[in-house]
Amino acid sequence: MGAVDRALIERARVGDELAFTRLAAAFGDRLFSIAYHIVRDVGPAQDAAQEALILIWQQLPRLRDPDRFEAWAYRITVRVAYAEVGGRHKSRPKLVVMSELRDRVPDSASALSDRDQLERGFRRLSPQHRAVVVLKHYVGLSDDEIAEILEVPVGTVRSRIFYAINTLRAALDADDRPGVKRGLA
């Protein structure tokens, strides 16, 4: 952690709106991706990212240590994403599907099947499990850093990762079993 420009953080803390906009542009992609991976739905992920950014702006003067900015921002984003998954916007229709947002390089049939199974397995995970997986395997944080952000013991982080990986492995292995046709499972 610590890649975000400290000068921008300092300026945004004292109310510099332009600095905050630049800050948001610099790390917004990561916040949005974290939110998306936790809620697995583009519309709510957009709402979560937007709400997280406004909260970050609103509360930034209270962040005493700018070096902790990223951890603090991740924590807020995860919390807002939890609220989204918790049904705050369950009635909202999906407006955008992922395939419309991103041009993909064509994958092989087996890779596509793996992605399908990962998607299914990932959706079976609770938001808390997803958050740990995303912070570790997407953001690249250590178990200790994740524990600090999520306010859970390190042992809980490890047990959630263990559970999540086994769930995903079960999903992938289910597709490998004889009689299960690749890509059609």
Next chain:
Amino acid sequence: MRSERDVMNLLEDWLADGAQPMPDHILETVSETIPQVHQVRPRAFDRRMPRALVATAVAAAVIAAIIAGPEILLRLRGTDRFLPAAAPPQVRLCDTPTFRAPLTIDTLQTGVGPMHVTTGDFNGDGATDFVVANELDGAGTLGVVLGRGDGTFGEPTRFASGRAWFVAAADVNEDGSLDLVGASPAEGSVAVLIGDGLGGFAEPRYFPAGDEPRSLVVGRLNGDQSLDLAVAATGSNAIAILYGDGRGGFSGPEQVATSGTPSSVIAADFNGDGHNDLAIAMSEAQDLEVLLGDAEGGYGVPRLFPANFPASVTAGDVDRDGRIDLVTGNPGMAGVAVLIGDGLGSFGVAQFLPLGEGHTPGPVIVARLDDDLVPDVAASDFTDDNVVLFRGEGGGRFALTELIKVPNGPLGMASGDFDGDGRTDLVTSDANANSATVLLNGCGG
């Protein structure tokens, strides 16, 4: 069957590939919205602001809202959704620990006299559960209460454990599921209950742990990777070290003499050498004892630090300097002490946080209970039946903020996120009321 590494590689590729750039309209909306969203200034600034000025500012804000009207909407480009321009965020942040009304769970069903409580995810569902040590429940039980992840809980289940006074949760057999370890002073042993990962626990295996074991900590204490136990053996003025075999079994104990009667022990790397050290609270001694560990499980000469008769001890980086600090509960002196670590195995002069006569703070917890990332401290107050909150103010300084009434005799306390909102909640074991009380961190909500 795919290897764990294969699954992780696939997962990392999939996550990276699924990462999305934030849509431009979000940034545009945010940049248009923030001028209308007032930043929240630190409380110290608020306190210095004269009341008349606050009243004027509030009145001005109200008038401005009336003139501008609440219906200013910003259209989100590319969608049909609208967001009020200055809509207050729905997830609130708090700058002081704020808890909802206590939720008391009748643990008569889990047992009698819950002396201690700890938290963990015992059934792997992502929700935080807790377990209480019911010393006086028949021959002694551990009462497991599974959380649903929304701040509610299932029916408690009791597991035979001997007369456990203290309980810890850790994966001692390295199968990915939490196990339980209870310390029984009456029987001079620890009970190890292997978890099945579904919330159930096997029959206990008992291991001798010195005379009157009252507290323990699980950690790696010698050169191998298996989890070991350090047990405060109150009756033998020693820490009993039990070495784990990684399969749920323990050998020992090896006794490490202490300078007084140990009542609580915690393990952490105080001097940054990569090996766990021990801090030992001795309620009848003025000092806190620190034993610096080496790679083989040996300990150096005890170091003593005045701490106002500490009975319990916990570790955490309260001043966020990257070095471990210690916080103690001092029932005899009716307060809490904070000792700032220097990262080399020594601790500074204790900062004593008095509660006043009639209070007996026991277990202490270091956790971020509000949203400012500065660690706060919670202590259970056994005789006056409170949970006491000290707000971290940075630099290792704390201010008493609140006493929350809980049922009779909160002898144990633990923390976890019970309702999945990302905030640290608390649970007490109320020894005299035969209950456990959950305090959901509500941020005023």
